[in-house]
């Protein structure tokens with residue numbers, strides 16, 4: 001069946017809006033995706049029909065809410081092929097998930113241990129590790145990148161050693177779209193006994209990750225980048241590792257028994273889920289996964305690949321436009337600059353035409369420093385974007401170029 005983008009767009013109420021008097025062209029999917037009616041309905045229906053706290057009441061509503069919440073977890077488990085549902089920890093998002101892991105290692109590291117991250121990381125996969133290093137005396141090492149926006153694997157090989165305790169890299173770079181060779185990196189890291197965390201925040205919208213096949217120790221992502229609501233996300237962890245980590249937050253839900261002398265922690269996954277969770281969010285998360293699977297992740301990847309090819313070719317026709325991130329393996333994210341024009345100025349003129357792009361450092365300042373640029377304009381495409389929207393983007397950039405030169 002042919003991918004019917006017009007039918008799909010009808011599922012997203014926001015896409016028919018006008019912005020600044022112009023039809024909205026939403027090309028900031030790397031920051032957050034739009035939400036289909038199915039997800040909005042799932043959240044609204046929870047509040048209309050099921051609202052109650054989970055895991056505590058004997059009353060009917062509480063049990064129904066608990067079932068719906070746990071069904072959300074089960075959908076996530078199936079989607080990422082995690083072995084056990086309790087290996088899926090529900091968090092507020094990728095940032096929260098990475099912080100749980102970085103904090104969890106606090107009493108497992110010492111002076112001389114090393115944590116290996118990469119030059120392509122989002123700040124949320126840099127700062128928690130720096131904080132962990134400060135607490136423990138461990139050292140942060142960084143796998144360098146090249147000017148194509150790829151990680152240098154020779155350097156990865158030589159940085160990896162028996163002191164490496166954690167390797168934390170993203171699956172896909174949010175700033176440049178590069179797909180990193182994580183299968184190789186996971187296998188090599190395991191040879192030296194390091195735990196591997198993959199930040200999947202930017203990949204799950206494009207690639208369905210398989211936990212058992214990837215064999216990573218942790219995988220993190222946020223619902224809001226895959227058509228789900230904000231404020232909810234996942235920390236997948238292998239059971240053996242999750243059992244070793246100390247809990248991040250204390251409170252209700254995460255305990256077995258509390259006395260003033262000593263508290264024992266609940267079993268997985270609740271040990272990492274202190275407090276009332278984002279019940280509506282998790283239900284919406286499950287609805288988003290159902291939505292994506294009804295279209296099919298392969299169909300989505302194909303459609304985005306077509307848009308990426310077309311947009312790359314059309315953008316490169318613009319004089320002085322330079323694309324940052326030219327890895328052969330990349331998703332539908334295009335970061336670029338036009339001559340010496342400031343990304344912010346281009347973004348502002350595009351916005352006047354109803355076109356939403358991201359400008360700046362994309363929470364990845366080290367990449368911008370390496371490329372010696374203040375930032376880029378980033379157009380990040382989703383399966384609901386069209387060829388016509390790419391044409392409008394190109395027209396908008398040419399217009400900006402004329403106005404600013």
Ligand SMILES: *Cc1c(COP(=O)(O)O)cnc(C)c1O
Nearest residue numbers: 093094095122124174201202222
């Ligand atoms: C968006 C993003 C994050 C942060 O996700 P939050 O939802 O803001 O916590 C981390 N890493 C990458 C690669 C991202 O794209």
